[in-house]
Structure formats: C-alpha cells, structure tokens
Amino acid sequence: MKKNEIEVYLLGAGRPAQGYKPTALKSIALNTRAMDWQLHSFESVTSVENITFLGGYGIDKVIEKYTFLKYQVIPNWQQGSVLHTFLSAQFTGRELLASYSDTVFHQESITELLKLDADIVFAIDTCWKNRFESRSETDIKIAETMIVDEQQVEFTGLIYFSAAVVKVLSTLSSAEVGRSFIDLINYLSKQGYTVASYDVTGHWAEFNSFQDIAHFMLGTKSETLARLAPLLKHSTIGTQVSFTSLAWQQDYQKILRKIKARFTDCRLVIRSSSIDEDNWYSSNAGGFTSILDVDGNDENKVSKAVDDVITSFGQKQTGEDQILVQELLSEVQAAGVVFTCDLESGAPYYRFNFDDKTQSTESVTAGTHSDLRTVLLNRSSPEKIINIAPELEPVLVAIQELEQLLGFDKLDIEFAIAKTGQVHIFQVRPITINHDDIGVDEELVAAQLNNAALQFIKQQKPSPFVYGNKTILANMPDWNPAEIIGTRPKPLAFSLYRHLITNDIWAQQRAEFGYRDVNPAPLLVALCGQPYIDCRASINSFIPAAVSEATAQRLANAYLAILADNPNFHDKIEFDVLFTTWTPDFNKKAQIRLLSYGVSQQDINSLGVALKKITYQALTRLTDDTASIALLNKRRELIETSELTVIDKIYSLLEDCKRFGTLAFSHAARANFVAMSLLKGFVDSGLLTDLRREQFLKSFTTVAGNFSRDKSSYAKGKFSLQELISKYGHLRPGTYDVTTQAYWEDPARYLNSVNDSICHQLQAFEFSDDEISSFTKVLAELGPNLSAQQLVNYLVESTQAREFVKFEFTRNLSRALDYCLHFGHEEGLSRDELAFLTFNDIKQVKLNVIGLADIKSLIKMRKQSHSITCAIELPSFIQKDIDIFCFERFASQPNFVTASRVEGHTQRLNKHQNIKLKDKIVLIPQADPGFDWLFSHGIAGLITQYGGANSHMAIRAAEIGLPAAIGVGEKLYEEIAVMQQVELDCGNQIIRCIV
Known part of the structure; x- marks a missing residue:
C-alpha cells in the first residue's frame, strides 16, 4: 500500500453529547483540537487531500477551520445512525479507513492494523474494561462491545475496507444492513469477505473522556x-x-x-x-x-x-x-x-x-x-x-x-x-480533574487579558481633578470590593455596588467631610469583569481640601510611591499609607513615613492642621450626617404599600437607598474610622493599653449584639419568630447578591440557631481618671469646647451608628432584591439568570426602552462573558501591565481580633452549606455581615480571606470575644483551607497547622 493511495473518512455528522461545537473542534491541549490529533494520527498512512469529513451538525465551523480537507454533507443526519452517515458517503472505489470523529489512535496502531491481510480489518480493545474503572455505569452500558474469539471486546470505531469491499459499500443502505459498523462487519462476513481484528490494547482515546485522552x-x-x-x-x-x-x-x-x-x-x-x-x-x-x-x-x-x-x-x-x-x-x-x-x-x-x-x-x-x-x-x-x-x-x-x-x-x-x-x-x-463542562476558550482569555492591559495603560492618565503620576489598581483598598462583592461578582451585584456607592456617593461623602472633591473620577473600575479600586482616585479623595494644591500633589505622589513600594499594604491603606485623621502621634509618624518621599516638613505641618480640623468637626457632626436614615425607613414603607409595579418598586427602593441610605452609611463608616484611629492612636502613644481598648469595645452593644440577644429571647419564648423575621429577616450572606437567600427565606437556618455563649452580659466599663485626663489633653490640641465625655460618647455612638445605618440601608437593598425575584417569577427568569441583569437594565425596563426578549439576550451574552471572567486569574494588586499576565501572590498580614488562642478543625464555607459548625474554625471568603448567623453556631474561631481591620466581622468578633483573623489574603487563605486542624493564636499573631 502506498501512502497516497488510501482514503480516510471521518464520521462527524452527529451532535456531541456535551458542548456547543462539533467534536472535531473540541479543544484538547496546546491550542490543538480533536481534529488536529486525528490528522496527525493518519499522516503516516495518507495525505490530507485524501481525508474526507462526513459532516452534519456544525460542519460550517469545521470547514472554516480546516479548509484543506474534503467534505460531504450527510442528508438527514439528525435522524440517521453512524452507519447511515458512512453509507451516505460518495465512495471513489479506492481502499479506505473509516473512523469516528471522537477517537484518536497512535500512528503505529494504524500502521500495524493496515499490515493485516483481510478485506475488512477493524480495531478492537481487549483491555476495554480497564478504561471504565472510574467511569459511570452509563458509559459502560453504551460501550460498543462485540465478541471476538469468544472474548468480549470493545469496538473502537476504526475500520479498514479493501477496494473490493468499497465497491460493494456504495450499493448498500443502513436500512438493509443495520445501524452500526458491527452490523456492517457481520453483514459483509456473511457475504464471504475475509475479516480480521487488530487489538489496540488500550492505546486509543475517546474525546468525550478526559481520562482517556490522558491515558493515551x-x-x-x-x-x-x-x-x-x-x-x-x-x-x-x-x-x-x-x-x-x-x-x-x-x-x-x-x-x-x-x-x-x-x-x-x-x-x-x-x-x-x-x-x-x-x-x-x-x-x-x-x-x-x-x-x-x-x-x-x-x-x-x-x-x-x-x-x-x-x-x-x-x-x-x-x-x-x-x-x-x-x-x-x-x-x-x-x-x-x-x-x-x-x-x-x-x-x-x-x-x-x-x-x-x-x-x-x-x-x-x-x-x-x-x-x-x-x-x-x-x-x-x-x-x-x-x-x-x-x-x-x-x-x-x-x-x-x-x-x-x-x-x-x-x-x-x-x-x-x-x-x-x-x-x-x-x-x-x-491533572485528573475533568474540565469538559467548563470549556475555557484560551483565545478569548488571551483577548480579554490584552484588552485589560490596554485599559490599564490608558488608566495611567489622570483626570483633571486628581494628582499623581500614575495609578495602581487593587481590589482591597478603600471600599474593598473583594470583601463586599467578591473578586468575580455577577453583573447585578457589581452594578448595584457601583450605583449605590462607588460611582459618586463615595466622593460626595468625603467632600462633605472636608476632603478634596474628586468627582467625577470613578473609584471602581473593571478588568476582565473583576472589580478594582483606582488607588490614585482613592488617595486624592483622602487629602484634606484645606491643603494647598502643591502640597496635595506632593502628598498624592508620596502616597502612591509608598503603596508601590509596599504592595502588602493594599488592604491596610488607611492605616499604613495614608493619614486621614489626626492622632496624638501624627507628627512623629508622618515624618517617618513621608519625609523620604519628597514631602516637606511644611507639608506635614499643613496636613496636620487640616486633619485636626477634620477630626475636630467629625466629633460633632455624626447625628446630622446620619439623620436621613429615618426618612429612608418612612419612604420604604410608603413604597412597599403603594400600587407601583414591581419594577417601579425595585427602582424606587434602590434610588432611595442611594439618596438617604448609602450616603449616611458612608458618613457613619468614616466617623467610626475616626473613632478607631483615635483609640489606636491612644494605644500607640501609651495613653491607653490594648487590653483596656478591648474591654471598652466589649462594654457596649451593636446591632449584631442585639441580634444575638433577640435570638436568645426567642429561644426562651420571649420573642416570636415573626418578630425576629421582621427585624432581621432582610439580612443575607452576600448583601448585593440576588442568588443568596435572605434570612427570612430560611429562618430555621439563619434565625433559629442560638448559642448562649455569645449572648454575654455587657461588662461595665469606665475610663480611669488618668485616662480621662490624657484624653482631655489630646482634645485641647484638637480644638475648643470638647470634653472627654463627648469623646467617649462619640467612640460608642460612631461604632453603633456604623452598624445600625448599614443594617437599615440594606433593608432597602434586600427588599429590592426580593422584588427582583418577584419580577423573575413573573417573567420566567431564574434566580441565577436575574444575577446577570444590571441596574441599568432595571431602569431601561422601567422606561419601557427594552423588553423581555432583550433581557434574555443580554443574560445569555453576559453568562458567556462571566464564564471567561471566572477563568481569568488576576492579582490583587496591579501597578504595571505585565502584572495582568504574570504575578506573584503575596501573603497579606491578617488583622487579628482578640488576644486569645484557640485550636480547632477547619471548615471552609463557600456557600451556605448545612454543616455542623460547633467548635470549628470557620473559613469564609468575605467579612460580610450576612454571615452573622455563624456566631450562633458555637464556632471556635473565624478566618476570612478578605476584610479589613475595621470591617463588620472584625468589630463583631471583637464584641463577642471570638478569636479571628480577618483578611488573610488569597495565598494564606488557600494554604489554611487544606489544613485539617489549626492553631489560631491572635495574641502572638500566629496561624499554624496542627494536623
């Protein structure tokens, strides 16, 4: 047999069991497709011009990729069998090899098969059962088996026909022969043609089985x-x-x-x-x-x-x-x-x-x-x-x-x-994990990364209202999106976070508080669908408006340089990079941190004066800044009891949430940061011990503490379930995520569990005379007419306000998400499909600009885009375009809460599994208040991947005395997640594996 004499027919008419493309185009490895592997396996016995693809489903896509092959379109391929496809071919009369399009063989196997002298030679596998050791019963049942020499074997789909047989094939039809090649072999054998089999002994693969490809x-x-x-x-x-x-x-x-x-x-x-x-x-x-x-x-x-x-x-x-x-x-x-x-x-x-x-x-x-x-x-x-x-x-x-x-x-x-x-x-x-169901397209990933790099380069040019020679993108500074919406949020959560906070509310609050007005510079940008904070915009928004433009410019560049030199500060930017409040040790710290970065002592003096003014005003403005929350509650009741359509209620609740809720929360969060900074400054300056600081924080309760007490009262019959649902039912793990249940949807899980150990009695606490005296001296430096008692009240009230205002504004947000589910039910959209809408879609539907068909089309498109987002790995910190393609993960320094030590088995929670958590050290991705339900399950400790020192879960853990490590970072989190048992020693700032 000469190499150019034999023809090859590849049978690829049918629709594959999985995927949206023909099997021939299935990506296998090294940017190669199934067809590439097949062509390689046949190149030792024929030339490509002798290969014919018998196609039906998606044949246009195959032709587009492999223009050099011959093609025959099989009529009625949808109803036909494998044999129908084969016998529908237009044979030339030359000897041929036929093969399924979803199998591949080693070249030597094909060569050896052709050495056998018979009219029909077909490849079998006597080791076929070994291939199914870890496969499903369904796979075993559909295996194409036959008896050869009194032994059950698997037919592989590879078969040779001599020229004499080929002349007969053109006269046959599947109606008279059967449905399979095995039927054809039996038929031709009865006609007197010689038949032989070749055993590949496991050396072949099916493209629908990753294990087969690997074993090959x-x-x-x-x-x-x-x-x-x-x-x-x-x-x-x-x-x-x-x-x-x-x-x-x-x-x-x-x-x-x-x-x-x-x-x-x-x-x-x-x-x-x-x-x-x-x-x-x-x-x-x-x-x-x-x-x-x-x-x-x-x-x-x-x-x-x-x-x-x-x-x-x-x-x-x-x-x-x-x-x-x-x-x-x-x-x-x-x-x-x-x-x-x-x-x-x-x-x-x-x-x-x-x-x-x-x-x-x-x-x-x-x-x-x-x-x-x-x-x-x-x-x-x-x-x-x-x-x-x-x-x-x-x-x-x-x-x-x-x-x-x-x-x-x-x-x-x-x-x-x-x-x-x-x-x-x-x-x-x-790597034995089957990724067939995910089907990542490498070309799309590469295109997305290249677009992200171009976007990052364009982002380096500043807007007219911000200073700094460059920008840095990170996912944990400022409003830390990685903590709140995750690193790969779906479109609805992403758009709601932007609309409610990071488009303009964030900048408005800071301008009102006394910092620079950087509007309309956006805070949150997206790379490959993943959220990042523009650190230059964030830094500028924390520079006091009272300093000169020249000082502001030097401060902005200094802060950016400090962050660039210390990427591990990206989740502690307000503690280790910026100066946003005045504390007793400000001048000493500022000199150490800023003088070597081009900031003068005069700049530091100017900054100190401006920060004193901001801090002084902060101590008296909290009530006015958060007053709108009462109006938010009244308006929410009116919206819910109105006869507005569902979509109008969603829109109104969200707009009110922005106008009267998130601005007030931004102020409350800023006030609490001022309070925590002052407390930390007192400790750093030796005016207060860290133990006394902890005792003070445990002396008053927040919303979360009230939640624990109310659940305890409910367990004792002093509080009804309906009262509990009415008060706390709007909470949900994943505040912006419509796919997560609100507490009211599963009260047995979120509201019924009570752990008496966290319902502790508040300990009476009073600052000593010496401490009060020290506070009074500090206040005298800030400004007139401030008493130590006012300061103490502020420390308590700002902490409570931060939690309370968030608790209230999320009522609007959660209720809007509930109405989204109503809308989805009316329009036949699942919870997951709703997650691929955006706030702008809601607005467009309200204005009758788009309809249901448009929505479904957008959802389909965004689902495909999000699958690429989920496949793309990006660093937490990006300061050059190269980082988008290659980066080193660095371990974050966790924020340890309490000085306690605990040992326990770990339990990682990605969703909200119904798992016994008592005495476990629980790992969660985000320090989200929707995870408050964990505290009623008797957990021994808490570790979060994302979250800052001032996050909700840090405050909550401190309040109840729970050992916690908040914001350990991606690298350390993954390392801890595979440890069976760990020691969490917060006092010594140690997390180590025990088992």
Whole structure:
C-alpha cells in the first residue's frame, strides 16, 4: 500500500453529547483540537487531500477551520445512525479507513492494523474494561462491545475496507444492513469477505473522556520518567531502577545488586509508583510512601525502605505496583510543583508553587514549610516570567518541552533547580480533574487579558481633578470590593455596588467631610469583569481640601510611591499609607513615613492642621450626617404599600437607598474610622493599653449584639419568630447578591440557631481618671469646647451608628432584591439568570426602552462573558501591565481580633452549606455581615480571606470575644483551607497547622 493511495473518512455528522461545537473542534491541549490529533494520527498512512469529513451538525465551523480537507454533507443526519452517515458517503472505489470523529489512535496502531491481510480489518480493545474503572455505569452500558474469539471486546470505531469491499459499500443502505459498523462487519462476513481484528490494547482515546485522552499519553510514574528521560534537552530525569512488588518478593537480592551497581556511594530516594497513583484516572497524590535520603551502601536500610513502600500499597496490591529508586538530589536552589493549567477550571495558566529558602525537595508536596512562593503565568505570554520570577525561566522552558513531547498541557510536574542551574524533573502526572463542562476558550482569555492591559495603560492618565503620576489598581483598598462583592461578582451585584456607592456617593461623602472633591473620577473600575479600586482616585479623595494644591500633589505622589513600594499594604491603606485623621502621634509618624518621599516638613505641618480640623468637626457632626436614615425607613414603607409595579418598586427602593441610605452609611463608616484611629492612636502613644481598648469595645452593644440577644429571647419564648423575621429577616450572606437567600427565606437556618455563649452580659466599663485626663489633653490640641465625655460618647455612638445605618440601608437593598425575584417569577427568569441583569437594565425596563426578549439576550451574552471572567486569574494588586499576565501572590498580614488562642478543625464555607459548625474554625471568603448567623453556631474561631481591620466581622468578633483573623489574603487563605486542624493564636499573631 502506498501512502497516497488510501482514503480516510471521518464520521462527524452527529451532535456531541456535551458542548456547543462539533467534536472535531473540541479543544484538547496546546491550542490543538480533536481534529488536529486525528490528522496527525493518519499522516503516516495518507495525505490530507485524501481525508474526507462526513459532516452534519456544525460542519460550517469545521470547514472554516480546516479548509484543506474534503467534505460531504450527510442528508438527514439528525435522524440517521453512524452507519447511515458512512453509507451516505460518495465512495471513489479506492481502499479506505473509516473512523469516528471522537477517537484518536497512535500512528503505529494504524500502521500495524493496515499490515493485516483481510478485506475488512477493524480495531478492537481487549483491555476495554480497564478504561471504565472510574467511569459511570452509563458509559459502560453504551460501550460498543462485540465478541471476538469468544472474548468480549470493545469496538473502537476504526475500520479498514479493501477496494473490493468499497465497491460493494456504495450499493448498500443502513436500512438493509443495520445501524452500526458491527452490523456492517457481520453483514459483509456473511457475504464471504475475509475479516480480521487488530487489538489496540488500550492505546486509543475517546474525546468525550478526559481520562482517556490522558491515558493515551503516559503510564505510571516510573514508566513516564523512563519514556521521557532520553528525550529531554532542557531538563534531566535522574537514572532510575524500577521494579514491581512481585519481582521484589521473588528475588529481592537480585534487585538489591542492581541498585548497588547502578548507584555507587549514593544517597537514594525510594518512591512509590503504584498503578493506583498518578495514573490517568486519578491522582491519589501522596497516597503511598516515598522515603528520602536512604544510604545506598546499606542494603538493610534500602531493603527496609522498599518494604515500607510496598506496605503502603495496602492489602489490595496485585504485585504489579512499582517501586522507583533514584539518586537523591542535594544542593538545590529551589524546588516545587507546577500545574500547567488551573485546577478548578482548566484555564490556561502555569501555577508555580515553590520553595527557594530551605533547599528541601519536598517542602511543597509535603506541606512542611509555610514560606512558599506562588507565581501565576498566563500561557499566552510565557516571556513575561522573566519580569516577575526570572529564576523560573529555565523551569518554564523545561515544562514547555515536556508539553511538546507529550502533546498534552494538563500536567502536574515536580521539579527542582540544582545549584548548577540544571532543572531536574521528579514526577510528571496528569491533572485528573475533568474540565469538559467548563470549556475555557484560551483565545478569548488571551483577548480579554490584552484588552485589560490596554485599559490599564490608558488608566495611567489622570483626570483633571486628581494628582499623581500614575495609578495602581487593587481590589482591597478603600471600599474593598473583594470583601463586599467578591473578586468575580455577577453583573447585578457589581452594578448595584457601583450605583449605590462607588460611582459618586463615595466622593460626595468625603467632600462633605472636608476632603478634596474628586468627582467625577470613578473609584471602581473593571478588568476582565473583576472589580478594582483606582488607588490614585482613592488617595486624592483622602487629602484634606484645606491643603494647598502643591502640597496635595506632593502628598498624592508620596502616597502612591509608598503603596508601590509596599504592595502588602493594599488592604491596610488607611492605616499604613495614608493619614486621614489626626492622632496624638501624627507628627512623629508622618515624618517617618513621608519625609523620604519628597514631602516637606511644611507639608506635614499643613496636613496636620487640616486633619485636626477634620477630626475636630467629625466629633460633632455624626447625628446630622446620619439623620436621613429615618426618612429612608418612612419612604420604604410608603413604597412597599403603594400600587407601583414591581419594577417601579425595585427602582424606587434602590434610588432611595442611594439618596438617604448609602450616603449616611458612608458618613457613619468614616466617623467610626475616626473613632478607631483615635483609640489606636491612644494605644500607640501609651495613653491607653490594648487590653483596656478591648474591654471598652466589649462594654457596649451593636446591632449584631442585639441580634444575638433577640435570638436568645426567642429561644426562651420571649420573642416570636415573626418578630425576629421582621427585624432581621432582610439580612443575607452576600448583601448585593440576588442568588443568596435572605434570612427570612430560611429562618430555621439563619434565625433559629442560638448559642448562649455569645449572648454575654455587657461588662461595665469606665475610663480611669488618668485616662480621662490624657484624653482631655489630646482634645485641647484638637480644638475648643470638647470634653472627654463627648469623646467617649462619640467612640460608642460612631461604632453603633456604623452598624445600625448599614443594617437599615440594606433593608432597602434586600427588599429590592426580593422584588427582583418577584419580577423573575413573573417573567420566567431564574434566580441565577436575574444575577446577570444590571441596574441599568432595571431602569431601561422601567422606561419601557427594552423588553423581555432583550433581557434574555443580554443574560445569555453576559453568562458567556462571566464564564471567561471566572477563568481569568488576576492579582490583587496591579501597578504595571505585565502584572495582568504574570504575578506573584503575596501573603497579606491578617488583622487579628482578640488576644486569645484557640485550636480547632477547619471548615471552609463557600456557600451556605448545612454543616455542623460547633467548635470549628470557620473559613469564609468575605467579612460580610450576612454571615452573622455563624456566631450562633458555637464556632471556635473565624478566618476570612478578605476584610479589613475595621470591617463588620472584625468589630463583631471583637464584641463577642471570638478569636479571628480577618483578611488573610488569597495565598494564606488557600494554604489554611487544606489544613485539617489549626492553631489560631491572635495574641502572638500566629496561624499554624496542627494536623
């Protein structure tokens, strides 16, 4: 047979079981599609001009991508069978190979199949049951099996027909033969044609099974390393001796001699290479023993290490499990693990997790070291690794070589960099999570990132009303969107947050308070659908209006430079970067912080005078600033009892929330920050101890404390459930998120649980005469006519007001979300679909500008866009466009609450699972007040990914004396989440793994 003589027919007419595109266009790896793999597998036996695609569903898309192939459109493909598709082809009379479009074979298998001498040769798999060890019963039932030589085998869909048979095929129809190739084989066999089978013994794959694709590539750990070792140019795989546990049992002395001969005077690593570990069906990483630093000259120690590894295989071992022996690598620069895609979504990112401190080769995999580094790199821009972590460049080159050799890019690779700079590969295994349902489009991800980089560059140009030579974007400063709406909010939550607060209310409040008016500069921007604070706008909004323009400009650039030099301050910007209130130690701190950044002593003096005025006025204006909240409540009742349409009620409630609620809350939050800053300043100046500060904060209650007491009263029969719902039912975990239930929707979960331990009696507290005297002296510096008692009242009232005003304005917001659900019910929109609306949509519907059809179209479009948003990894802190493509995650310094220490098992809550939480240390993503219900479940401690020192949950934890770490950051949060049991020592500011 000559290469150009045989024709190939690919059967791709049907609609795939999953996805929206033909199977031939399914993305597999390395920017390749299923069709690319198939064309590669047939290139050894024919040329592309001899390949015909038999199509139906989505054939136009296939033609667009592969213009060089031949095509035949199959009539009535929707109703037809596989055999109908095949027999509908226009055959030329030449010999041919036919294959399903959702399978792939090694070139050698196709070549060997064609060597068999028969009219019909078809590929079978006698190992087919092994492919289904971790597959569903449904998959097993639909497997296309047949009996060959009295053995049940699976038909793979690959079949050869001689020229003589092809002439007959054009005369047949599926109506007379059947529905499948097996029916055709049986039919032609009865007609006297010779038939033969070729066993691929598991060496093939179906594109609807990720496990199959992975298994198509490699084998066990030792097999993989052995296959790769002679091929690598940019890394090295150490010499190995591998053997099965059965071989060890049969002649361990022979294996010991082999080990000794191969490794002379070496320290060894003896690893497991079980068939159940690191295979292509499940990772089972760490499930078996590996022993490092074994003396290769001591046969007893080597023998014991091997026995220990074999023992770890357990009682189910068959003797086929392998043991792998290699020389121990010492003197390393760094060692770690790289994932070549995102674990959760399969998104196109390299994720390096490595240790460059201890010289250990297993600190990452064993979790024995906490000071690890994490670098993320988008696959579309590999060259940018040099800007963020140049030491990883040789590792990246080595990883890319492995991907090219394997033709596969979903890998988990253990590596080390020797002191010599040589990259060593210890392990290559597949990432076994199936990402088919997510289907991330790498081209769209790359396009979004490029657009974000351009947007960031444009953002560097300041508006006329703000100073600063550049801007920085971060997701935790100021109104910290990562804490309140999350890093990937859906459109409704995002738009409501913008409309109610970050479009203009934030700037209006600060201008009224005495800071610079930066309107109309926006505070919140979006990159790839993810929210970021424009730090330059935020910084300018905190510079007092009373300072000169020249001083304001120097302050803005100094603050930006401090933040740029200390990215870890991005979630503590008001404490560690800016000066927004006056405290007794202001001048000393300002000199230390600002003089080296181009700010003069005269600027500091001017700033101090201006901040004194703002702080002085803050102590007397709280009541007026929050008075509108009473009007908000009255207007809400009128709106709800009116005959307005549902959409009009939504719009009115939200507009009132903005006019009378969020502005008052902004003032209350600012007042509380002033109060907390003064308290902290008293402690820092030695006027008050931290213990006394804590005792003071526990001496009065807030809304959250009242909530606990009311629930306790309800449990004792002194408060009805309806009263509880009426008062607290509007709260919801995820204040802006329509997909989360309000408390009233599930009172059994949120309102019924009571933990008496948090319903403590308030402790009487009075400041001492010395403390009052110190306060009086401080107040004398601020201005006239302020008494120490006024200050104490302010400290209490501002803290209470912050919680109370938020509690009240969220009534409007929550009720508006309830009405959104009513609207969705009327229009046939689910809760999740409603989350993809925006405030502007609501306004447009109210004005009759758009209708239901428009809404559904917008929802569909935004869902697709949000799926890309969820796949994109961006840093918390962006100060150059390169950061959008490659960045290192840094650990935030948590805000510890109380000085207590607690140990407990961890429980991570992403949603609102019905899990027993008593005595657990609970991890939640946001310090949102909607999680107040946790406090009634007897939790031992609280850890949040996002949140500041002055966030609701920090205040709430302090009030009830609950040990908490607020805002630990993404990196540390993920590390804690995999710990089974932790110690939370707030006094010593320690979070450490116990188990």
